[in-house]
Amino acid sequence: MVGLTTKNEANSPAMAGDIKNDVLTIKNLHVSVDGKPILKGVNLTVRRGETHALMGPNGSGKSTLGYAIAGHPGYEVTDGSAELIVDGTTYNLLDLEADERARRGIFLAFQRPMSIPGVKLADFLRHATTNVRRPERKEGEELIPMREFRKELKSKMEQLRMDTEFARRYVNEGFSGGEMKRAEILQMAMLRPKFAILDETDSGLDVDAVRLASQSIAEIGGADMGIIIITHHDKLLEHNVPDFTHVMLGGRIVETGGRELAEELHGAGYDRIRAAYPDAAAEEKAMTEKKQAAAAV
Amino acid sequence: MSAVAVSPGFTAESFDAFIAARNEPVWLKAMRRAAWNQFREMQLPSRREEEWMRTDIRMFKLEKFAPPSEAAAVAPNLVPSPLLSAGVDLGGAMSVVNGRFQEGRLAEDLARQGVLFGSLDTLVTQHGDKLEPYFEQKLVNSSADKFAALHAALWTGGTLLYVPRGVEIAQPLHNIAALVGANATGVAPVDLSKIMVILEDGASATLLSETAGDNAAALHCGSIELFVGSGARLRYVNLQHWGSGTWHFAHQKAALGRDASLQWTIGALGSRLAKVNQHVALRGEYANAQVNGVMFTEGRQHLSYHTLQHHEQPHGTSDLLYKGALQDDSRLVWRGMIRVDKDAQKTNGYQRDDNLMLSDGARADSIPGLEIEADDVRCTHGATAGRVDEEQIFYARSRGLTRKEAIRMIVAGFFQQVFDRIELESVREALGLAIGRRIREYS
Numbered sequence: 072m073v074g075l076t077t078k079n080e081a082n083s084p085a086m087a088g089d090i091k092n093d094v095l096t097i098k099n100l101h102v103s104v105d106g107k108p109i110l111k112g113v114n115l116t117v118r119r120g121e122t123h124a125l126m127g128p129n130g131s132g133k134s135t136l137g138y139a140i141a142g143h144p145g146y147e148v149t150d151g152s153a154e155l156i157v158d159g160t161t162y163n164l165l166d167l168e169a170d171e172r173a174r175r176g177i178f179l180a181f182q183r184p185m186s187i188p189g190v191k192l193a194d195f196l197r198h199a200t201t202n203v204r205r206p207e208r209k210e211g212e213e214l215i216p217m218r219e220f221r222k223e224l225k226s227k228m229e230q231l232r233m234d235t236e237f238a239r240r241y242v243n244e245g246f247s248g249g250e251m252k253r254a255e256i257l258q259m260a261m262l263r264p265k266f267a268i269l270d271e272t273d274s275g276l277d278v279d280a281v282r283l284a285s286q287s288i289a290e291i292g293g294a295d296m297g298i299i300i301i302t303h304h305d306k307l308l309e310h311n312v313p314d315f316t317h318v319m320l321g322g323r324i325v326e327t328g329g330r331e332l333a334e335e336l337h338g339a340g341y342d343r344i345r346a347a348y349p350d351a352a353a354e355e356k357a358m359t360e361k362k363q364a365a366a367a368v
Numbered sequence: 369m370s371a372v373a374v375s376p377g378f379t380a381e382s383f384d385a386f387i388a389a390r391n392e393p394v395w396l397k398a399m400r401r402a403a404w405n406q407f408r409e410m411q412l413p414s415r416r417e418e419e420w421m422r423t424d425i426r427m428f429k430l431e432k433f434a435p436p437s438e439a440a441a442v443a444p445n446l447v448p449s450p451l452l453s454a455g456v457d458l459g460g461a462m463s464v465v466n467g468r469f470q471e472g473r474l475a476e477d478l479a480r481q482g483v484l485f486g487s488l489d490t491l492v493t494q495h496g497d498k499l500e501p502y503f504e505q506k507l508v509n510s511s512a513d514k515f516a517a518l519h520a521a522l523w524t525g526g527t528l529l530y531v532p533r534g535v536e537i538a539q540p541l542h543n544i545a546a547l548v549g550a551n552a553t554g555v556a557p558v559d560l561s562k563i564m565v566i567l568e569d570g571a572s573a574t575l576l577s578e579t580a581g582d583n584a585a586a587l588h589c590g591s592i593e594l595f596v597g598s599g600a601r602l603r604y605v606n607l608q609h610w611g612s613g614t615w616h617f618a619h620q621k622a623a624l625g626r627d628a629s630l631q632w633t634i635g636a637l638g639s640r641l642a643k644v645n646q647h648v649a650l651r652g653e654y655a656n657a658q659v660n661g662v663m664f665t666e667g668r669q670h671l672s673y674h675t676l677q678h679h680e681q682p683h684g685t686s687d688l689l690y691k692g693a694l695q696d697d698s699r700l701v702w703r704g705m706i707r708v709d710k711d712a713q714k715t716n717g718y719q720r721d722d723n724l725m726l727s728d729g730a731r732a733d734s735i736p737g738l739e740i741e742a743d744d745v746r747c748t749h750g751a752t753a754g755r756v757d758e759e760q761i762f763y764a765r766s767r768g769l770t771r772k773e774a775i776r777m778i779v780a781g782f783f784q785q786v787f788d789r790i791e792l793e794s795v796r797e798a799l800g801l802a803i804g805r806r807i808r809e810y811s
Contacts (some may be wrong), residue, residue, distance in 0.1 A: 141766050144758075173768035185763035189781025195764070198777065202768035210770060241781065258767060 090119040093176075094156045095140075095266045095297060101150035102132075102139045107361075109135045111322035111354070112151065117297040119265055122311050124333045125301045127319030128341050130359055133301045134182060136319070137268040141179035142169035157265055173199075174206035176265030180255040180272050182301075186243035192254060193224060193238035196261055203262045227260045231287050248275035256287050266297040273307040281306040305337040318344050321354030377434050378407075378518065386435055386522060393496040399503065403510040403520035410514040422701045422733055423643050423672045428615055433558050433587045435522050436467030446548040448580040451798040452607055456576070459539030460485045464525035465546050466557040474541075481535045488526025488564055498530070502566055507593040508619040512645070515617035518560070519589045525561040531571035533597070540574040540603075540792070547614055550584035559588045567600035569625065574603040576795065579638065581611030588614055588639075594622035596630050598652055603631045605795050609802070610638035612667065618644045626652030626681075633660040633790055635799050636671050636692075637806070647676040650684035650712075660786050661690035661721075664803045665698035665730070672701035677719065679712040679745075688719040691786045693779055694730035695808060703735040706749065710741040717747040724782045725755050726775070726807070776807050 102110035289310035462472030510520035616639035723732035734751035764774035
């Protein structure tokens with residue numbers, strides 16, 4: 072394992088008010104789903120302004136890490152810690168419910184977003200935006216004024232080259248794959264998180280759509296956000312050049328490098344990684360076989 | 369037991385005294401007496417009967433109630449403010465409290481055009497000749513069950529809307545019936561009110577009806593009769609929002625003439641137990657009925673709705689959409705029937721009932737049915753029951769909504785399909801707010 076923390080610190084001298092003081096720190100994270108261990112000691116430090124690519128074969132635990140950070144109640148953290156420092160305040164993420172994490176600046180763009188029939192995207196987003204911008208808001212308190220919200224939503228949709236009619240549709244109901252992913256990016260644009268995890272935001276999209284998504288993420292995230300991009304492809308990284316690339320295998324991050332690592336994996340796949348980390352590769356094999364056995368039943 | 373001393377119950381003496389005190393046309397008194405005799409002969413329905421097998425009324429004690437007293441003096445502040453008429457420019461409004469007419473008004477220009485709106489008890493004494501043919505149709509059958517007979521014998525606090533041929537009313541009219549004050553007086557209030565709407569040929573109107581009440585024991589045993597003449601258009605909304613101690617028994621029926629159209633929206637939120645028959649009879653060709661239902665139950669509420677879309681003539685269209693959400697240990701029963709007579713070719717009938725379960729203890733029964741005698745028709749039905757998906761909740765929470773906010777939003781979305789069919793904003797808002805307020809934690 073590469074000395075990740077050291078490298079981060081070297082790249083980002085601590086200064087007062089510097090957004091790079093906002094940091095998400097995952098240490099030795101163990102996560103089980105339905106009693107089955109999936110993550111087996113993940114370490115990851117992300118500072119605001121950094122872009123991290125998270126790669127690895129299917130089933131290596133990438134999405135699980137995303138869900139665990141976002142606070143899915145079905146993902147049980149059995150060991151380790153997840154800490155968020157924002158504006159000098161430290162939060163133990165594991166003590167916070169999913170919505171409290173969102174209000175402190177965490178965002179997960181879903182690989183397969185849920186539809187909410189009958190709820191207009193604009194209404195959903197107005198509520199979400201109000202809560203995230205006013206973290207102390209109580210249920211039933213005023214929402215952001217309609218006019219103000221609509222104006223901002225319209226300008227963000229124009230920026231993302233989206234038809235404003237889109238906001239009147241029901242959340243993800245009948246959306247194409249591309250529309251769902253763009254709707255996720257739109258939500259990220261409105262919620263302005265400090266840290267965003269994008270879980271295969273490129274999956275199911277054609278080349279042009281991926282390029283558009285890549286561009287949009289770069290425009291929105293810019294230098295303000297700490298971004299973790301989970302991807303199998305290099306197109307999404309075109310406009311989001313990773314400062315760090317992490318490779319997951321068997322529930323652990325086994326190797327961390329720069330953009331050149333992402334480029335290598337896109338070209339050559341994971342054979343070198345599996346050979347270099349035989350223990351993790353064995354774990355991966357065992358997990359895959361168990362999954363196949365379960366599927367066969 | 370002082371309550372017994374005060375209340376004479378539904379006895380022959382109390383009926384005779386009631387009839388003697390009414391200044392009503394002879395034909396109406398005769399109808400009442402015939403219904404009274406049916407009432408005396410009939411037993412309360414039991415679970416052995418098909419329609420009542422899912423609705424247990426063994427806890428209901430008729431002898432605890434009595435005909436509404438003439439002195440319905442209730443402090444005005446006890447009468448809840450209406451939900452449906454908020455912000456609406458009304459053409460008229462009236463109220464009934466504890467089964468007695470309270471107050472009413474009708475815009476002058478409507479009165480000049482011959483519109484009648486107000487206390488049916490009074491108007492039937494003034495316009496008996498005009499109303500008798502409608503009473504004679506007996507749209508709601510007084511021998512349907514003991515409750516129907518009781519209502520037909522002793523109804524008071526009636527509401528009449530009568531719109532003459534060709535008169536079109538743009539402004540909605542509103543009426544409210546309330547059962548209140550038992551906590552102060554110790555006497556269980558009774559409402560045997562009737563709503564009668566008559567649209568002559570080519571007329572059009574919108575009527576918003578609602579009920580309200582407090583949580584003490586009370587009885588509503590009522591009827592709604594809607595006559596929609598040829599080419600007439602009626603929008604009718606009735607929101608059942610009785611208090612949690614009210615027993616609600618009602619027969620409601622609409623008859624549509626040729627080319628008539630009816631949009632009938634019911635909201636069912638209140639009462640301890642409700643057993644309602646809602647019938648729509650398409651009696652002229654090309655009649656069109658849309659029925660919308662929004663139900664939300666909680667606690668140990670039991671609401672049972674029996675609907676009938678009866679196509680008697682060709683080319684009719686009927687479209688029923690009921691949506692219910694249930695929490696706690698509440699129960700919803702819907703038993704729907706589309707009946708198509710032999711002559712009613714080219715009928716297009718649809719019925720659908722969707723339920724959203726918000727707790728493990730809730731239960732919904734959906735029993736759709738078709739009885740089709742014509743051979744060239746299109747009739748379909750559907751029913752669903754589901755739970756709020758935990759993944760949906762997590763998705764919304766990951767965007768900053770609390771669990772409760774997420775559930776409220778998902779439930780609101782569930783009802784949106786039926787709200788989309790209701791053009792009246794005040795109705796959508798009233799139903800949406802009432803439902804929103806009720807949703808509690810979901811687990």
